Amino acid sequence: MKLSESEENYIKCIYHLHVPGQGVSATLLAASVQTKAASVTEMLKRLSRKKLINYKPYHNFTLTELGNKIALEVIRKHRLWEYFLVEKLGFDWHEVHTIAEELEHISSKELIHRLEAFLGSPSFDPHGDPIPDRFGKMKTVRQTCLSEIPEKKLVTVNAITDQSATMHELLKHYGIHIGTKIKVNRHFSFDGSVEIKINKQPLITLSRKAAQYIFCTI
């Protein structure tokens, strides 16, 4: 089935907004695709007609099996392109999202298949999000946010869930990126800050706010 760019975007957003057991509300989706609720309603009817969502007027909705599959295909393309932009073209990871939003709609299956091979079939994108394989399967990594890692543990940064330029600035300053090995020295319960050590560098302290967005594997 050939979908429009718009349809693909709605599907993708529904996937991201979905809360198990509750589905997705129209208002949330409207904000997410940057449009008005009335426009969402129209699109919902279309997506429903195409059997991509389960929809009953005035109620929350969910993706069908087919809708889910398509969402994963778009997300797969998005993340592979992000990986390409960072690893091959040298973009910073906070710059690539917007460009990947365009590239994710290029339709050729063969292209994405070859791109994946060219990149060495990565399992995670530069933000640490898992890249679905061609069957829609993703690696699930049990990752914990830095403020919840026990003291004295050595961990590896695996994902950073805030993509703002300001967060990027902070991480760059401390030399923290995907793959960085961090030893958690101490937690201060007063303000939730964490004292950490990277390699042989002097100890540094991260605020609770920053630590919350840094996910690691043990």
Added chain:
Amino acid sequence: MKLSESEENYIKCIYHLHVPGQGVSATLLAASVQTKAASVTEMLKRLSRKKLINYKPYHNFTLTELGNKIALEVIRKHRLWEYFLVEKLGFDWHEVHTIAEELEHISSKELIHRLEAFLGSPSFDPHGDPIPDRFGKMKTVRQTCLSEIPEKKLVTVNAITDQSATMHELLKHYGIHIGTKIKVNRHFSFDGSVEIKINKQPLITLSRKAAQYIFCTI
């Protein structure tokens, strides 16, 4: 100025169809963008309003300076992506055109700038067509088609102007591609066929039809 994919396609086609002194006719353009003459008229009015073409109803039209600049930007993107698809992803050159038709509309300037650098700023795409640089400048190579190369001359294949799968099959069979060095041994005026030699391989004969599409530099 942000143009739609459709507008960019029209501009690109006008560029390709343009004949110096005569401009472009609506019927030709309609065939080229795969639409009807009536739809072309509407688009011409829009492009004229945006100062991208010089248009007077019922007459042929031409690109303005600005229109020309935009055409070259689209062509630049198209050819750089084709180069990427062939050189990095390993596509055959006759498969890449359709995919590049989609990729050429990705808008990020930074992306295309980095892509160019990543590819090593190539001057010609896999079909041998010149790639405009970021100022719209293209290398002009005096190239001659194989059936017009004098006997005993050693030349280098520089462009192949037929992109069909059948032509591709033929060239693959003989091991002819961009960059191949060919020595023209003899022309047969009876049927226009050419006897050639590639490296130390045995002599082979190409039909006039094939030779016509193979362009070389001396």
Added chain:
DNA sequence: AAAAAAATTTAGGTAAAGCTAAAAAATAAA
């Protein structure tokens, strides 16, 4: 449980990009 608030849908409208059929202008032929 009725009233108020919030969420969702309907109704009616716009712009882009296409279509067919008919009218008008330009070009070619007699």
Added chain:
DNA sequence: TTTATTTTTTAGCTTTACCTAAATTTTTTT
């Protein structure tokens, strides 16, 4: 130079994807 043919434009319609404003339904509050 008329007439015929071809080319181009206009008129009127369709679909996608948005919009605002008003009506409806659901949810929350009193």
